[in-house]
Amino acid sequence: MSSEVSKPEAAVGEERLPTNPTTQRWTRWLGSQRDTLGTVVAIILILLFWRFAGQYLPTYIFPTIPIAIDTTIELLGQHATYISISETLVRILGGFAVSAVFGIAVGVVMATSPLFNFFARPLIRLIMGVPALTWVLLGVLWFRNMEVRVWFFMFIITFPITALNTYDGVRSVSYELYQMTKALRPTQWGMLKFLIIPAATPFIFSALRLSLSFAGRIAVFAEAISAGTGIGAEMMLTNQLFDTAGLIAWTFMLIVMLSTMDGILELLEKRWFKWRREMKE
Amino acid sequence: MNTVVEVQSVRKDFESGIDGDRFTAVKDVSFTVAKSEIVCICGKTGCGKSTLVNLMLGIDKPTDGTIRIDGLSPHDDFMGMRGKLAVVFQTDRLLPWRNVIDNAAIALEVAGVGKEERYEAASSWLTKVGLGGWEQAYPHQLSGGMRQRTSIARAFVTSPQVILLDEAFGHLDEVTAHKLRKDCLALIDETQAAAIVVTHNISEALEIGTRILVLGKPARVLSVHELAEARASDDWAIQRDRMREEIFRNIEIESQD
Numbered sequence: 001m002s003s004e005v006s007k008p009e010a011a012v013g014e015e016r017l018p019t020n021p022t023t024q025r026w027t028r029w030l031g032s033q034r035d036t037l038g039t040v041v042a043i044i045l046i047l048l049f050w051r052f053a054g055q056y057l058p059t060y061i062f063p064t065i066p067i068a069i070d071t072t073i074e075l076l077g078q079h080a081t082y083i084s085i086s087e088t089l090v091r092i093l094g095g096f097a098v099s100a101v102f103g104i105a106v107g108v109v110m111a112t113s114p115l116f117n118f119f120a121r122p123l124i125r126l127i128m129g130v131p132a133l134t135w136v137l138l139g140v141l142w143f144r145n146m147e148v149r150v151w152f153f154m155f156i157i158t159f160p161i162t163a164l165n166t167y168d169g170v171r172s173v174s175y176e177l178y179q180m181t182k183a184l185r186p187t188q189w190g191m192l193k194f195l196i197i198p199a200a201t202p203f204i205f206s207a208l209r210l211s212l213s214f215a216g217r218i219a220v221f222a223e224a225i226s227a228g229t230g231i232g233a234e235m236m237l238t239n240q241l242f243d244t245a246g247l248i249a250w251t252f253m254l255i256v257m258l259s260t261m262d263g264i265l266e267l268l269e270k271r272w273f274k275w276r277r278e279m280k281e
Numbered sequence: 282m283n284t285v286v287e288v289q290s291v292r293k294d295f296e297s298g299i300d301g302d303r304f305t306a307v308k309d310v311s312f313t314v315a316k317s318e319i320v321c322i323c324g325k326t327g328c329g330k331s332t333l334v335n336l337m338l339g340i341d342k343p344t345d346g347t348i349r350i351d352g353l354s355p356h357d358d359f360m361g362m363r364g365k366l367a368v369v370f371q372t373d374r375l376l377p378w379r380n381v382i383d384n385a386a387i388a389l390e391v392a393g394v395g396k397e398e399r400y401e402a403a404s405s406w407l408t409k410v411g412l413g414g415w416e417q418a419y420p421h422q423l424s425g426g427m428r429q430r431t432s433i434a435r436a437f438v439t440s441p442q443v444i445l446l447d448e449a450f451g452h453l454d455e456v457t458a459h460k461l462r463k464d465c466l467a468l469i470d471e472t473q474a475a476a477i478v479v480t481h482n483i484s485e486a487l488e489i490g491t492r493i494l495v496l497g498k499p500a501r502v503l504s505v506h507e508l509a510e511a512r513a514s515d516d517w518a519i520q521r522d523r524m525r526e527e528i529f530r531n532i533e534i535e536s537q538d
Contacts, residue, residue: 059373157320176372176374177376179335180374184388187360190391194376199378275419275420275421276377
């Protein structure tokens, strides 16, 4: 018998109905820019509201746009501003990294060990049920070191999110793929490497993006309450001085920082998960 | 005869999830498969064919009886069987995050073969199944037939001694299934592997098998039909129709009991 084989069948989408190329190009461009257009419209609406409010309210309640911009430029010209930003950045990234590693490890063990899951799951649910303020107050009582306090808050708030999402991701691995991979006879580590971790990665990545956003907010909150340095502490200071323009300037810098980090994660997500079939309207 | 697969008095019981009772999925199955032989296992849906596949793959352990593949137990010598036994399932079961070549090469990667060597082997098998030039595509970019071709390449890449086809063409349209079946048989012939084809399609079994085992429910051998000699005879068409009727009757009578 010959091993000559027949021509394979057509790939998905190889044959499509003809459409007007110009319409197709515009539709595609609008589709790709939809998020950007939405953001631009939202910013314009906020600026309009700001201009209106700044005209009729006192500066210490609602400063005008030019005052807020001047304050931001002034702050950006000071060396101390960059020290505060870098302190907050290091705290966010450090706390995020520790909680991510611990959360992923706990999530994988929970999904693969029923005994561990039996104990860990209710405990994590309990941790998530405790109000953030309670953790902040307990942290102040338990830890004298300011850095430890901030890291503790970020860890205790964000690690359950990563752990539970990782658990869900691992549990969502289909039996069919499990059976196929098992038939290849991998080691336990191989099973994790070839199937479990890649299959759970989209879940883990969503959790990491959510955790990072929480980590940013928690870090600033913790700095405001229990640390003397960082963006949170600077914001607290502006509040005590009724410096609303300064508060807006620091908030703006925080938003830029968190958006940049989220943007980097989004880019990585697009790059790593290009295998996922995009939902097309 | 060079026996590669030996299944002796295999039984598999499961505990029912509903009331804790035990039920038997495989009652008493015995057969052997020699090198280059294609043994088709036919039976109704739910008769325990897939359980038998899991037992032969070593994923499940028989409650009773023994399975030997090249002298090893697929369950007890689990790691020792690496690369000797391959399977093509009904659905392609490709890993969606891996491209075609990485999917085809995964068995070699699991076995620790270096990147260059495994890519070379996978590429050669992909060309054989007609997917040369599609190495970098992802599964969602391929048609159903192309995905199944990739899974065939994945099965053959380790040059296994035994290949299990579990309803491998069952979910494809008739034309694609026919083409794919023909190509797969050519590869089995080329590699001289022992093949076990699990199917509920009697016509398919009569077309490709050298022997057919008809299973009842719970799985036990109802009848054995030797095809190699019959196929060589002049009245093959008559014999084939008679066998089809006989197999059909066996299964029908069994399901009435």
